[in-house]
Amino acid sequence: MSAAEAKDPKGLQITIMGRNFRVACKEDEQAGLLEAVDYLNRRMEEIRDQGRIVGLERIAIMAALNITHEFLGAKVGGNFDMASFKRRMASMETVIDQAMSEQTKLF
Numbered sequence: 643m644s645a646a647e648a649k650d651p652k653g654l655q656i657t658i659m660g661r662n663f664r665v666a667c668k669e670d671e672q673a674g675l676l677e678a679v680d681y682l683n684r685r686m687e688e689i690r691d692q693g694r695i696v697g698l699e700r701i702a703i704m705a706a707l708n709i710t711h712e713f714l715g716a717k718v719g720g721n722f723d724m725a726s727f728k729r730r731m732a733s734m735e736t737v738i739d740q741a742m743s744e745q746t747k748l749f
Contacts, residue, residue: 656737658683659690659698663740667733674726675733682734685709702738709734 653664656679685705
């Protein structure tokens with residue numbers, strides 16, 4: 643099973659950094675959200691594995707900063723689908739917000 647898990651009529655069950663979350667998602671947007679979850683999970687694991695940053699919250703913030711930097715550095719034009727990218731970013735933001743709201747004090 644990947645970081646993104648099972649589809650469910652009540653929402654989508656996903657796993658990020660070993661933690662399970664259920665997120666609301668329209669069926670036609672689930673594939674994009676699952677792709678975003680996999681990408682976020684990989685980036686967070688890369689940061690964790692470097693060993694310089696400790697704590698899930700800090701890892702999530704660094705991953706968000708890195709992904710945002712990539713986004714802002716991307717050139718808009720050609721075949722770039724800005725609407726699709728915005729939807730994926732919104733989905734990722736939802737996942738991060740939900741993950742952060744469910745966390746107890748980490749420090």
